[in-house]
Structure formats: C-alpha cells, structure tokens
Amino acid sequence: MCGRPCARSSEPAVVTPEFRGTLGSANERESSRVYAIVRCGGRQEKVALDDVVTVDKLDGKAGSSITLTALLVVDGDRVISDPAEVGRYQVTADIVGDAAGPKINMIQYKNKTGYRRRLGHRQRYTQVRITGIGTETKPKAKTQATAKATAKAEED
Numbered sequence: 014m015c016g017r018p019c020a021r022s023s024e025p026a027v028v029t030p031e032f033r034g035t036l037g038s039a040n041e042r043e044s045s046r047v048y049a050i051v052r053c054g055g056r057q058e059k060v061a062l063d064d065v066v067t068v069d070k071l072d073g074k075a076g077s078s079i080t081l082t083a084l085l086v087v088d089g090d091r092v093i094s095d096p097a098e099v100g101r102y103q104v105t106a107d108i109v110g111d112a113a114g115p116k117i118n119m120i121q122y123k124n125k126t127g128y129r130r131r132l133g134h135r136q137r138y139t140q141v142r143i144t145g146i147g148t149e150t151k152p153k154a155k156t157q158a159t160a161k162a163t164a165k166a167e168e169d
Contacts, residue, residue: 046087046088046089047061047062047086047087047088047089047146048060048061048086048087048146049061049083049084049085049086049087049102049104049146050083050084050085050086051081051082051083051084051104052081052082052084053066053068053069053071053081053082054068054069054070054071055069056068056069057084060081060104060106060143060146061143061146062143062144062145062146063142063143063144064142064143065109065140065141065142065143066106066140066141066142066143067112067138067139067140068138068139068140068141069137069138069139070111070137070138070139071108071139071141073108073139074108075108075109075110075111076107076108077107077108078105078106078107078108078144079105079106079107079108079141080103080104080105080106081103081104081105081106082104083099083102083103083104083146084099085099086099086102086146101148102146102147102148103145103147103148104143104145104146105143105144105145105146106141106142106143106144107141107142107144108139108140108141109140109141109142110139110140111137111138111139111140112137112138112139112140113135113136113137113138114135114136114137114138115135116133116134116135117133117134117135118131118132118133119131119132119133119134120132
C-alpha cells in the first residue's frame with residue numbers, strides 16, 4: 014500500500030473493484046469441479062455453486078431468482094464452449110442484496126477564475142448467490158415439430 018488513508022469502508026456491504034468476483038477461500042473454489050463463465054452487466058464472471066458474486070445493479074428484490082447467460086461451462090475435465098451446447102445450460106442465482114462501491118470524490122478547479130466544483134460518485138452493485146449450474150429442460154425442436162404436426166392432424 015502507499016501509506017495514505019484508504020477510501021475503503023469497513024462495512025461488509027461495500028465492495029471495492031479489487032474484490033469484484035467470487036468470494037471465499039481458494040481451497041473452496043478449487044474443490045468445486047463444475048464452474049461457468051457468465052455474462053452479467055457487460056462483464057464476465059467465473060462462478061461455481063454457492064458462490065456469492067458482486068455484479069452491476071440488477072432489478073429485483075432480495076430473495077428473488079434470476080437466470081444468467083452462460084458463455085462457457087467446465088464440468089470436471091469436459092470444457093463446453095460450443096454456443097449450441099452452452100445454450101442448453103443455465104446458471105440460476107438468488108439475489109442476496111444490494112451493495113455499494115467506494116465513494117469517489119472529484120474536484121474541478123480552474124486557476125484565477127474562482128471556478129470550483131466538487132462531485133462525487135458511488136457505484137451501486139447487487140450481490141447474488143449461485144444456486145444452480147445445469148441443463149435446462151426445454152423441449153427440443155424435433156418435439157415441437159411433432160406437436161405441431163399432431164395438432165394439425167387433429168384439426169383435419
């Protein structure tokens with residue numbers, strides 16, 4: 014560290030950009046063999062089951078469930094990156110609560126004119142807990158075509 018006072022807060026709900034991503038010890042993350050890379054809020058995060066991940070602010074209340082888009086799934090020694098196969102997988106998560114990043118203070122000053130402005134910004138985040146990584150159970154295209162054909166046969 015540089016020895017100057019830090020802008021980090023000691024509150025548990027405050028997350029600084031250095032600590033974005035999965036929480037927990039390295040041993041806990043290495044013991045889980047199934048993980049996924051998901052897209053959320055314009056960023057990509059590596060998630061495993063029961064991880065708490067901090068992402069950009071999402072709509073929804075604490076306790077509600079969301080589905081994240083999987084870009085890559087690793088199941089043991091099998092790596093699934095084909096878009097057709099990855100599309101069958103879904104990552105479900107529950108919203109734990111809201112969080113806020115550190116306060117960023119900006120000062121604008123122009124010499125000899127008396128122009129001074131003080132601005133501040135605090136980024137809002139949402140913490141989510143990953144509850145499941147697996148294949149979704151939607152009917153295949155062949156099954157849908159068969160259902161349409163039987164419906165058409167019943168009409169005749």
